Every structure is written in C-alpha cells, then in structure tokens.
Amino acid sequence: MKDDNDGDATLLLDNAGKSIPSISDSCLDETTPFLVLLNGFEKGKKILVLTAQSTLGRSPQCIIQIRDNRVSSNHAELLCECNKITIRDLGSKNGTFVNNRRCEKADLTDGDRILVGSTELVITIPKK
Amino acid sequence: MIRLVLKDSEGGEASCPVLGELVIGRGVECHIRLDNPGVSRKHARVHSENDIHFIEDLKTSNGTIVNGKRIEGMTEIRQGDLIVLAGEKIRVFDLPTNKAILDAETTHSHILDKMPDEKDETGDPVKKAWQSPLESRAALLRTENYSVDYNSIGELKSKAEGKRKMVFALATGGALLIFATLLFLLVKL
16 A cells, blocks of 8 residues: 555554554643643633644634633734744734733743733643 | 644643644644654645645555545545544534534533632632533623733722712812802892
C-alpha cells in the first residue's frame, strides 16, 4: 500500500499492513499546554493549546473562542515556540491582563493568570 | 465552515476552525500539532472548497481513519464525523458550535467539581448553571451583567450618588431664587 514511501519515523511499522493502527491512546495529556477558564459561562473548561498561533476572542473564527461580551472579537493571540508561550494583545477594547498587569505582549509561565474581558484563565505549561 | 474539536482523556478540549487549508501532524510547521509518536510529521490535510470539506491522508504509515474506515485519497467530512489519527480523536462540528457547547457542558461538568468553589452574587454555586441549557443561559446573562473588579461597583455607585445630590441642590437653589424674586416683587408692588 502506501507504506513504503513514508518518510516519517512513526512507530509500529510492522503493523503497517493492517488497516487499524494499534496505537489507541491519546498522548496529549502530559505534554500539551492548556488553559482553564476560572469564571463565566464555561467555567472549568479546559482548552488545549495545539496550534503554534492561536487567536483568542469572541468570534467563532478564533481558535480559542471565549463567550464573553467584554472580550473583543479578535482579542489576543497565543504564540507557542519551543514550549515558550507568548501572549499578544490584538488591539482589544478592554485589554489583556497577565497577573493583574495590563500588557501588549508578555511571556507566560506556568500558573500565570490571564484576564480578558471579564473572563479569567489560568495557563498550565508542562515541563518536557 | 467547520470546526475540528479534539479532546484528551481528562476532558480538555482543543478546537480549530477550518479556514482554507489546515495541516495536522507532529511537526512544528503544522497548524494543529499533535505530540504523539504515532502521528506522522505531516499527517493529514483538511481543506474546504465551496463549503465542502475534505480530508486527505499524507501517505502516513498509521493512516487516517474517518468513521472507522481508513481513508484513501480525498474524503469528504461533515458535521459529526470522527477522525482518528493514531489514537487522537477529532470530531467535526458545523459552525456555530452550539452542539459543541452542549457536548462540552456534559463533558466538562466533572472538572467543575475539582475547581475552587466560586459563588456568584446570589450566593448559588456557579456549577448549578450547567444543569440545563435554560439555566446556563440564565447564568450567561448573569455574567454579562457582572461588573469587573477594576470598574468597582462602589466607585460607580458613589459617582451616581454625587451626581444625584448635585442635581437636587441645583434644583432647590433655583426654586428658592424664583421664590425670593416673586416675594420681592410682591412686596415692592
């Protein structure tokens, strides 16, 4: 089938002829940074950050969508580079606060609290 | 437009709208990065044409599975479809994501128990709002009216009070002035 021309170093190549891969468990739990909403309508929601550039805002086009009227449609963006996460304000009306300090751009560390509109989020960045 | 929604075993969720083209894989250059050794560096490509959405396996060894079938070539995906890339399950949702919200409500309610208990103005724990869509709507309205810390309610209240007092003082002063003038005229005549 397609298996011979695969350049990627994936595991379980001896299983390649079969249609169902034997890897069946998600591996995202320990390595993926995530946000947890601390208040509002979706309180407690855990949002995984899987994209290198994640827009955050009220609009459904945003990768991280936050249902809060005080959040601008394109409020901020999260940039992930080699497990270093930066938040950047995209000219939002009500501003982006990191640990109660308003900022245009800030590097995030594990446990930082982000306030956008009336919604507070806490970020967890697992160490690799 | 569709949205790809991915969940981990602890109820965490990642979602990404499909705007044009999107590559899923383990490599850093991918739009959606899945850090799973079974996922190829560039695993699958999702793209939209005239509101029809396709997924394509990028010749990977573990393959891409849509609704239980390993796909070959381009395959159309729709609302409710399940895509599996080496154990990572991705659901397809139509935008707006009302269904995703309802789904999220049921999946995430268990996390709420672990969260520090926060109470809203009425004193009810916020997690009660998740019990039914109507109640959650009410909770949403409540959060919309909810004032934020840096616009403290007290300050606003005292401002409004000050304004009211000033208007009252001005009105009383005006009335007294008119009354005095009338009295003065009456005495003179």
